[in-house]
Amino acid sequence: MSYLVVTDAAKQFGPSFMALNGVSLSVERGEFFTLLGPSGCGKTTLLRAIAGFNDLTSGEITLDGSNLRVVPPHQRDIGMVFQDYAVFPHLSVFDNVAFGLKPRKVPAAQIKTRVTQALEAVRLGAMAERLPAAMSGGQQQRIGLARAMVINPRLLLMDEPLSNLDAKLRIELREEIRDIQKQVDIATIYVTHDQEEALAISDRICVMNSGKIEQIGTPQEIYGNPQTRFVAEFVGTLNIFQPGAALDAMLGKLGLAHAGAATWAVRPEHLDLAGPDSDGNGSATLPGTVSKYTYLGREAHVQVETPAGRLVVQLPNPGMAATREAGEAVSVLVPRTAPMSFSANGARMGG
Ligand SMILES: Nc1ncnc2c1ncn2[C@@H]1O[C@H](COP(=O)(O)OP(=O)(O)O)[C@@H](O)[C@H]1O
Numbered sequence: 001m002s003y004l005v006v007t008d009a010a011k012q013f014g015p016s017f018m019a020l021n022g023v024s025l026s027v028e029r030g031e032f033f034t035l036l037g038p039s040g041c042g043k044t045t046l047l048r049a050i051a052g053f054n055d056l057t058s059g060e061i062t063l064d065g066s067n068l069r070v071v072p073p074h075q076r077d078i079g080m081v082f083q084d085y086a087v088f089p090h091l092s093v094f095d096n097v098a099f100g101l102k103p104r105k106v107p108a109a110q111i112k113t114r115v116t117q118a119l120e121a122v123r124l125g126a127m128a129e130r131l132p133a134a135m136s137g138g139q140q141q142r143i144g145l146a147r148a149m150v151i152n153p154r155l156l157l158m159d160e161p162l163s164n165l166d167a168k169l170r171i172e173l174r175e176e177i178r179d180i181q182k183q184v185d186i187a188t189i190y191v192t193h194d195q196e197e198a199l200a201i202s203d204r205i206c207v208m209n210s211g212k213i214e215q216i217g218t219p220q221e222i223y224g225n226p227q228t229r230f231v232a233e234f235v236g237t238l239n240i241f242q243p244g245a246a247l248d249a250m251l252g253k254l255g256l257a258h259a260g261a262a263t264w265a266v267r268p269e270h271l272d273l274a275g276p277d278s279d280g281n282g283s284a285t286l287p288g289t290v291s292k293y294t295y296l297g298r299e300a301h302v303q304v305e306t307p308a309g310r311l312v313v314q315l316p317n318p319g320m321a322a323t324r325e326a327g328e329a330v331s332v333l334v335p336r337t338a339p340m341s342f343s344a345n346g347a348r349m350g351g
């Protein structure tokens, strides 16, 4: 049986609004599990229900086989890290971390050992006596992480812990959080709306939308094999083909047909560009005119107007020679394996 099991969780606010609507998932021991979805989709509501800060309207949560409904929040042994650092500026780093142990009546000698260990784990060992006020946002968030870990929690919950940090620090700290989590081996549920962060940090990702789960899978499964149009668009970018004769001809050339497919789409990095008269060399071709060229260092995005709609083609490692001018005639190459199809309700059909 899985370590944490959420079964058919629902949370209603007000007369009719469902913040969670039939959410079922399970998290394994030691797993780094991420809730990913747009603002308002119910991530925090689910996390708070697991922590015991709010009750579910219906559904069940079990941790290590026991039902959490009857366990008050302070007895759940769950560590939490929030977006706000929530450090006490007038307490030393040591005392900030020790604060988590206060209500637990831990003997003084043990406090010293455990706080020291937690500070070592987040690499703040040398700063135990400092006041947090003078420390960076990244360091303050590591204090928060140490405080969550010092209670030896059965589960670690993190709600957008990196949102208040600048981009570069966010990337550094997410690597650290992942390393620390693997080292302490505590099952962790991590909340973010940042798809790249989710891909980088997670063992598995649960994509949520409007209080429901769209898909649960490894980063590779979520990105490489999205099961709904929502997942495909939220994680990564998607070109949607315009329906019509050009699309039909292209699908015909590729031998692709799905009766009832409402939408055909393709990822920018699966397309390529060639000269206007290219035969496609096994790929289908769409004639087009470049309307924009965006150079991004390790990649370039070429926007092309075609009879099947506007497509963005992502080219890796663009050298000087790869530059395309607006107005240039090109062919967009669509490999057989690139197109994905979705039904009218957004479910993945094929491709
Ligand atoms: N206490 C509450 N009362 C009423 N509505 C709430 C309450 N808490 C959250 N909501 C609503 O529930 C939805 C989900 O919120 P939340 O779980 O915070 O989303 P997320 O964390 O994914 O951004 C939002 O529409 C939010 O406005």
Ligand SMILES: [Mg+2]
Residues within 6 Å of the ligand: 043, 044, 045, 159
């Ligand atoms: Mg939230």
